[in-house]
Amino acid sequence: MRFLYTAAVLFLFWLALSGQFTGLLLGSGAAAALFVAALGRGGRALPGPVFLLRLAAYLPWLFWQIVLSGLDVAYRVLHPSRPIDPRVMKIKNPCRTPLGTALLANSITLTPGTVTLDAGPEELVIHSVSAEAADALLAGEMQRRVMRVEGTPDV
Amino acid sequence: MFEAAALAVLTAAAVTLSRALTGPSIYDRILAVNVMGTKTVALLALIGFVYERPHFLDIAIVYALINFIATIAFLRYRERGDLRI
Amino acid sequence: MTEPGLVRTAVSAVLLVLGCLAMLSASVGILRFPDFYSRIHPAGKADTLGITFVLTGLMVREGFTLVSLKLLIILVFMLIASPTATHALAKSAYIAGLGHWKKEKGKDAP
Incomplete structure (x- = not known):
């Protein structure tokens, strides 16, 4: 099958x-x-249709975040005083499946001001370019959306 | 229109090339080459429209795949010291 | 590759210009930022945004054809591959212990 x-x-x-x-x-x-x-037999299966449908519902929001982060980066690049204040931090990984973790890590990289440095089953290491970006991630909206796609109940 | 866009992308690739040449670390160079690959994909797609030859898009697909796999393979080699699966 | 109407030509031109601007800002960012980890940000985001705009602009110009489908395939692949490659780079550098630049009071960037 x-x-x-x-x-x-x-x-x-x-x-x-x-x-x-x-x-x-x-x-x-x-x-x-x-x-x-x-x-490819015996490898990891392609994601099922239910996951793909939930993913399709998630993509417009992700795309909007990509546009915002592009503008954010362009502003920081072109501003004469180069307003960046980088920091490294760790956050808890709420996902239970490798696919969900990959989606979350990818989404973090695409949202404004943050990049995933390392993704483990327990926690993610994040590099953020400013304090605001770090706070936006800690607020946890993205984690909730990714978990809805993944199908795990809210903790 | 496509010619102008292709020139802009080419300029961006040239700027990125200077980072690949100056480094300082090996990761800066890989990053710059990876970004240049992304721009090459856009450039190939644009060239297909400039010359009205859609077959360039197939080259762009293959280039996108090769660029990704080359980056991953190189990093894997840096991390593990060999390329066995 | 057919000749589209005025509105579609205009929309695709705007998208192409936006894409080129995003790609140029990505390049300048890679040149201008102080250390590897902050250079990842323009590479992973502005560049993805740039290729998204360029390919979408070409798709608008082309309409619903097989060429558009190929552009869409490239776009979807780039949207998956670009952050993944960026993340692989960041992880590799992080594991290797590459230090990161921190903003210090009264001290300018190198």
């Missing part, structure tokens, strides 16, 4: 890349998809 799901996703990707629907290309695409899916 998982094998077929992986192969189907790979085959759709092949179709998007080739864009030609002759028998030969479809056949070799299907063969390649099955081959690669067979190679």
